[in-house]
Amino acid sequence: MxxxxxxxxxxxxxxxxVIVIITGLLRxxxxxxxxxxxxxxxxxxxxxxxxxxIVMLDIIKEFNKENPDIDVGMQRIPWATYYNKLTVAGxxxxxxxxxxxxxxxxxxxxxxxxxxxxxxxxxxxxAINPKDFDRYVLDRVKFNGRFGGVPLDxxxxxxxxxxDMLKKAGIIGPSGEAKVPETKEEFLRAMDAAxxxxxxxxxxxxxxxxxxxxxxxxxxxxxxxxxxxxNSVLNCPENVKALEFVAGxxxxxxxxxxxxxxxxxxxxxxxxxxxxxxVYMVGDLTRVNSxxxxxxxxxxxxxxxxxxxxxxxxxxxxxxxxxEHDAVIRFVRYLSTHSLDWAQAGQIPxxxxxxxxxxxxxxxxxxxxxxxxxxxxxxxxxxxxxxFMLQMxxxxxxxxxxxxxxxxxxxxxxKETQAIIERDRREHxxxxxx
Amino acid sequence: xxxxxKRNVTGWLFLAPFMCSFFLFVFVPVCISLWLSFVQLDxxxxxxxxVVGFQNFSDALKDDLFWKATHATLNYAVLMVPAVLLIGTxxxxxxxxxxxxxxxxxxxxxxxxxxxVAAAGILWQWFFNNEFGLINFTAxxxxxxxxxxxxxxxxxxxxxxxxxxxxxIGATSIIILTALQQIPQMFLEAAAxxxxxxxxxxxxxxxxxxxxxxxxxxxxxxxxAFQMFGQAMILTGGGPEFSTRGLVQFMFETAFNGFRFxxxxxxxxxxxxxxxxxxxxxxxVVRRDS
Numbered sequence: 138m139x140x141x142x143x144x145x146x147x148x149x150x151x152x153x154x155v156i157v158i159i160t161g162l163l164r165x166x167x168x169x170x171x172x173x174x175x176x177x178x179x180x181x182x183x184x185x186x187x188x189x190x191i192v193m194l195d196i197i198k199e200f201n202k203e204n205p206d207i208d209v210g211m212q213r214i215p216w217a218t219y220y221n222k223l224t225v226a227g228x229x230x231x232x233x234x235x236x237x238x239x240x241x242x243x244x245x246x247x248x249x250x251x252x253x254x255x256x257x258x259x260x261x262x263x264a265i266n267p268k269d270f271d272r273y274v275l276d277r278v279k280f281n282g283r284f285g286g287v288p289l290d291x292x293x294x295x296x297x298x299x300x301d302m303l304k305k306a307g308i309i310g311p312s313g314e315a316k317v318p319e320t321k322e323e324f325l326r327a328m329d330a331a332x333x334x335x336x337x338x339x340x341x342x343x344x345x346x347x348x349x350x351x352x353x354x355x356x357x358x359x360x361x362x363x364x365x366x367x368n369s370v371l372n373c374p375e376n377v378k379a380l381e382f383v384a385g386x387x388x389x390x391x392x393x394x395x396x397x398x399x400x401x402x403x404x405x406x407x408x409x410x411x412x413x414x415x416v417y418m419v420g421d422l423t424r425v426n427s428x429x430x431x432x433x434x435x436x437x438x439x440x441x442x443x444x445x446x447x448x449x450x451x452x453x454x455x456x457x458x459x460x461e462h463d464a465v466i467r468f469v470r471y472l473s474t475h476s477l478d479w480a481q482a483g484q485i486p487x488x489x490x491x492x493x494x495x496x497x498x499x500x501x502x503x504x505x506x507x508x509x510x511x512x513x514x515x516x517x518x519x520x521x522x523x524x525f526m527l528q529m530x531x532x533x534x535x536x537x538x539x540x541x542x543x544x545x546x547x548x549x550x551x552k553e554t555q556a557i558i559e560r561d562r563r564e565h566x567x568x569x570x571x
Numbered sequence: 572x573x574x575x576x577k578r579n580v581t582g583w584l585f586l587a588p589f590m591c592s593f594f595l596f597v598f599v600p601v602c603i604s605l606w607l608s609f610v611q612l613d614x615x616x617x618x619x620x621x622v623v624g625f626q627n628f629s630d631a632l633k634d635d636l637f638w639k640a641t642h643a644t645l646n647y648a649v650l651m652v653p654a655v656l657l658i659g660t661x662x663x664x665x666x667x668x669x670x671x672x673x674x675x676x677x678x679x680x681x682x683x684x685x686x687x688v689a690a691a692g693i694l695w696q697w698f699f700n701n702e703f704g705l706i707n708f709t710a711x712x713x714x715x716x717x718x719x720x721x722x723x724x725x726x727x728x729x730x731x732x733x734x735x736x737x738x739x740i741g742a743t744s745i746i747i748l749t750a751l752q753q754i755p756q757m758f759l760e761a762a763a764x765x766x767x768x769x770x771x772x773x774x775x776x777x778x779x780x781x782x783x784x785x786x787x788x789x790x791x792x793x794x795x796a797f798q799m800f801g802q803a804m805i806l807t808g809g810g811p812e813f814s815t816r817g818l819v820q821f822m823f824e825t826a827f828n829g830f831r832f833x834x835x836x837x838x839x840x841x842x843x844x845x846x847x848x849x850x851x852x853x854x855x856v857v858r859r860d861s
Contacts, residue, residue: 221827224614245830249615395811396719398701408702520615523828534812538724553635560630564611565619 189482227251288487293446317433324436331410348530356514357439380543432502446513607836627837640821648796663747681741692805
């Protein structure tokens with residue numbers, strides 16, 4: 138019995154070894170493994186951990202199929218820890234060949250010294266025409282007159298409406314269907330009409346991310362974060378007007394009280410008729426059955442159309458081999474050209490030509506939000522972006538909760554952010570020489 | 572080699588794995604963090620790092636966010652430490668008094684402590700949810716007012732404390748139960764023979780014997796309270812208005828989101844200083860009392 142048992146184990150191990158060898162050989166032959174030395178592998182990091190990551194994965198699979206000499210491997214890391222890991226890996230020379238960065242995070246990453254210029258994407262055979270991007274969007278990735286990356290998309294904040302709730306509240310257009318409010322008056326009317334105060338169960342509008350909501354209005358009043366010299370101007374009159382409007386909604390009881398917590402979640406649950414959120418949230422709505430939603434630009438509250446937004450930018454790591462560099466350039470061009478596929482994930486392509494296609498026009502929310510792109514306000518271009526926005530968000534919170542007036546909250550935030558900027562200038566004088 | 576020497580060598584050999592890991596993963600990082608606290612080190616510009624003496628410490632003491640975080644930490648400690656002592660002791664006594672089913676109840680009380688802080692935090696985030704949470708749902712059903720547990724400054728920190736209590740109280744109650752079980756029966760029998768009432772026995776015999784254990788719980792809970800991080804990070808993200816953003820979260824965000832490692836290290840040493848001061852004061856007070 139013992140002998141038989143030993144024999145079986147040996148036989149099993151031997152069988153496994155044969156299977157492994159045969160599988161290995163087959164894989165080598167079938168995938169052209171003997172010419173593997175010609176295949177360039179590139180790593181691509183991003184924070185697309187939601188359904189957007191699946192869309193990106195499909196694009197990559199297609200690229201790998203069409204380009205057998207390149208193998209793109211994607212690593213998805215939650216945004217919450219993404220920049221930590223990217224910065225550590227990049228600073229140590231172990232960063233990915235290609236990575237996504239939000240436009241406002243690039244100055245910090247550039248300071249860490251591992252971001253290469255992406256000028257080659259715009260020159261040579263197969264080059265992308267820089268004129269196919271909005272100038273303002275492209276300016277966000279320009280450093281020393283060169284391209285610090287290639288914008289893949291623009292994701293502004295816009296107005297989401299529950300079509301059924303608006304229709305029921307009588308907010309309808311000539312066709313009898315729900316009408317997306319476009320002006321301040323229309324917006325306030327829709328807000329009041331859709332609010333059922335008696336039962337306190339339904340609201341016309343709810344704030345979502347207070348700081349971002351305020352910045353959307355700030356863009357309409359021509360508000361600014363920094364002046365030409367890079368000093369904080371958070372308490373400028375335009376910003377105060379924007380914050381007064383947002384905080385005023387709470388003060389007047391037009392939106393759920395700050396402690397209520399209804400926002401995007403309330404909108405999804407059919408308790409709120411309108412919210413302002415980023416275009417990327419559209420993916421969340423497609424998962425809710427029989428929910429009739431509409432998208433539109435943020436209603437004009439200030440002087441003109443406008444909103445807050447950002448871009449996912451494709452950035453290239455320094456010190457790539459020529460082969461890797463060429464492969465990355467090809468992949469960046471491919472992604473940019475196929476960014477209409479990417480738009481399905483709830484994004485707006487940065488390429489102007491793609492936005493004029495019928496396919497894009499068929500994406501209701503994305504195309505409606507895209508109307509705001511010429512007026513999008515990006516977060517400030519500063520290496521201290523994290524601390525800066527933290528102070529600004531705190532100021533918005535104070536004002537919305539009624540702890541401080543808009544003026545006082547922004548005065549305090551201006552002082553704090555200016556101190557942060559001055560500290561950074563003192564600690565990194567070389568970054569401010571130009 | 573003599574017998575004593577052999578025993579010494581054996582002892583050191585048994586200790587060696589722990590000593591190695593302690594040296595590598597505790598001692599060395601502590602030394603590095605001490606050095607970092609005197610250095611201006613920005614991860615995005617590590618090449619430009621330089622020694623700045625006590626600058627990081629003086630910057631922290633002038634930083635409004637540091638004091639906000641200190642206030643939140645103290646707020647948490649003030650609520651958490653007495654609550655742990657009172658409820659933990661009450662549970663310990665309750666378990667001690669049980670004649671049947673004690674093991675089951677002890678297991679159930681201890682069970683939440685087995686959860687990871689993230690899992691416990693997410694669970695309580697749902698319990699505390701304004702609209703759909705279990706607590707407000709139950710309150711509505713029995714006609715009580717619903718409360719903005721996590722989104723109002725007045726309730727946010729107590730909510731964090733409630734979750735922390737649920738998560739940690741099991742361990743404290745078991746420590747106290749064990750201490751109660753260690754009390755020699757002859758003391759209690761002697762008190763009964765002398766005609767001591769239940770109250771006299773509890774306060775004149777049991778509590779004095781429990782004092783070292785209660786002191787241990789007091790110190791460890793205080794240290795734990797100063798290090799509060801995961802609960803608030805998950806439940807409230809530090810809000811509203813940074814009212815639940817403790818020193819550890821401030822330190823973490825400064826170092827790992829702001830990439831200011833030197834400043835982050837200085838904050839951690841200031842926190843260490845605070846814990847040390849409190850521990851020493853507690854120690855002196857308790858010893859003087861006893």
